[in-house]
Amino acid sequence: FDLFPGTFSVASSEKTPPAIWIDFSALPEKSAGLFFPPGLHILNEPLVLNSSSAVLAPGAVLRYRGAEDVDGVVLLSGTYSSISGPGGAIDANGISIRAVVMERCENCSVGDLFLFGSGSWSLHAIRSASVRIKNVKIFSGADGVDIDSSQDVLVENVFVNSWDDAFVVKTTEKRNDARDVTFSKIAAWTRKSAFKLGTESVAEFFNIRFENFDGYDLDRGCALLVRDGARAIDVVFERGRLFMKNWKDRDKNFQTGIELQVEHRRNDISNSSVALVRFSNIDIDAGPEDIKA
Numbered sequence: 007f008d009l010f011p012g013t014f015s016v017a018s019s020e021k022t023p024p025a026i027w028i029d030f031s032a033l034p035e036k037s038a039g040l041f042f043p044p045g046l047h048i049l050n051e052p053l054v055l056n057s058s059s060a061v062l063a064p065g066a067v068l069r070y071r072g073a074e075d076v077d078g079v080v081l082l083s084g085t086y087s088s089i090s091g092p093g094g095a096i097d098a099n100g101i102s103i104r105a106v107v108m109e110r111c112e113n114c115s116v117g118d119l120f121l122f123g124s125g126s127w128s129l130h131a132i133r134s135a136s137v138r139i140k141n142v143k144i145f146s147g148a149d150g151v152d153i154d155s156s157q158d159v160l161v162e163n164v165f166v167n168s169w170d171d172a173f174v175v176k177t178t179e180k181r182n183d184a185r186d187v188t189f190s191k192i193a194a195w196t197r198k199s200a201f202k203l204g205t206e207s208v209a210e211f212f213n214i215r216f217e218n219f220d221g222y223d224l225d226r227g228c229a230l231l232v233r234d235g236a237r238a239i240d241v242v243f244e245r246g247r248l249f250m251k252n253w254k255d256r257d258k259n260f261q262t263g264i265e266l267q268v269e270h271r272r273n274d275i276s277n278s279s280v281a282l283v284r285f286s287n288i289d290i291d292a293g294p295e296d297i298k299a
Contacts, residue, residue, distance in 0.1 A: 042066040042094065052076050057084030062094020062119065069097040078104035078130070082114050091118030092141075098124035100147075108134050117141050127152045128168070131159060133182055139164060149174060150194070155182035155209055161189045172196040173216070177209035177236060188215040195222045197253050199260075201246070203238060204231030204267075207278070211238040216246070223251040226260040227290065230283065231267045235275040244286040251292075263290035266299040 039058060044065035050072045053060065060080075062068065070079040079098050080089055089096075089106065098105045102125035108114055111134040118141045121128050128146035131137050132154040139161045144150045150166030153159050153175045166172040172194035175187050194200040200221035203214055211232075221227055227248035232238050248263050264285055268278050290296045 042068065049079065052078060053080045055080065055082045055084075055087045055089060057087055059086075059088040059090075062089070062091050064091070064093030066094040067097055068095070070099050070101065070103070074101050074103060076103060077109075078107035079124075080106045082106070082108045082116075083110050084114075085112045086114065087111055088115040088117070089119065090116070091120075093118070095120040095122065097122055098126075098128075100125060102126050102148075104128060104130050105144075105146075106130070108132070108137060110134060112136055115139070119143075121145070124148065128166075130154060131156050133179055134159075138162075144168070146170070150196070151189075152176060153184065153187050154206075155179035155184060156187070157183065157185040159187045161187075161192065163191050164189075165193045167195045169197055171199045171202050172221070173200065173219075174202045174204075175211065175214055176204060176206040177211065177234075178206045180208050183210040183212060184214065185210075185212045187213070189217070189219065190215070191218045192216075193220045193222070194224070197223075197225055199226040199229045200224050200248070201227065201243065202229040202231065203241060204229070205233055207232045207234040207236040207238070210236050212240060214238070214241045216243045219246040221246070221248045224248055225251070225253055226265055227263045228285065228288065229262075229265045229267075230280065231265075232278045232280055233267065233269050233271045233275075235270065235277050237278075238280045238283070240282045241280070242284045242286070243288060244284070246288045247291070248288065249291045261295060262298045263296045264288070264298070 040060040105121040105124040108131040113136045115138040122145040125147040127149040130152045134156045137159045144166045146168040148170045150168040150172040201216045228243045
């Protein structure tokens with residue numbers, strides 16, 4: 007491929023395969039970028055993408071072998087940061103850390119990747135705006151996709167196999183609402199909740215959409231849980247199929263197709279509420295309690 011002179015270099019060592027660093031900073035309205043060719047790439051510390059990007063070639067795997075007390079394997083921040091495949095993978099290596107974290111991002115994206123081996127929230131977007139997550143497959147030991155206190159977010163064409171909640175929108179940051187968040191064309195296999203608002207709800211929710219979804223072997227299908235004093239307004243779950251399963255080895259089974267909870271789990275909270283909530287065109291298969299409120 008053609009590059010302007012002086013805009014790239016090749017970095018390698020005995021322990022890591024070569025990576026091409028493309029320095030777009032000299033070009034108008036571009037940011038620096040990394041390209042990982044096919045093969046195994048060992049990360050001894052998180053890959054930080056601050057207003058920059060990384061592309062994984064088909065067959066490229068980023069495997070984390072660093073300390074556990076870090077925020078995640080790949081950390082995105084700033085503006086126009088991105089990490090994408092097609093056909094690349096990020097391996098958290100069974101450690102209880104997040105695979106990809108998007109924090110204080112604007113106009114950032116994750117796409118065409120396979121994320122696996124995380125024992126925490128696998129893909130976490132927090133305090134971010136104009137986020138796009140597309141064509142991603144996730145196998146997680148905890149949550150799949152967590153959209154947290156963020157605005158203008160689209161999650162599309164994503165599959166999650168998770169031990170905990172699969173697709174979640176939540177607010178863990180006060181004064182940082184979750185607004186204009188859409189999950190579309192998504193599928194989940196999970197032992198917990200597949201498509202969920204909450205439970206963490208310390209700031210408001212506005213215009214939240216779950217649409218065109220399938221869930222398999224679910225303990226709980228669609229869940230709206232407001233328990234920390236926030237309001238959830240204009241929330242829609244529509245065009246979905248939920249296939250339930252009784253996980254008998256679990257200490258606590260919900261076995262609910264659709265569940266709503268509006269309550270206060272602390273004594274100093276008294277104003278949790280929901281309004282303009284719609285569940286439409288949802289098929290529920292073999293759930294002991296189709297709807298519970």
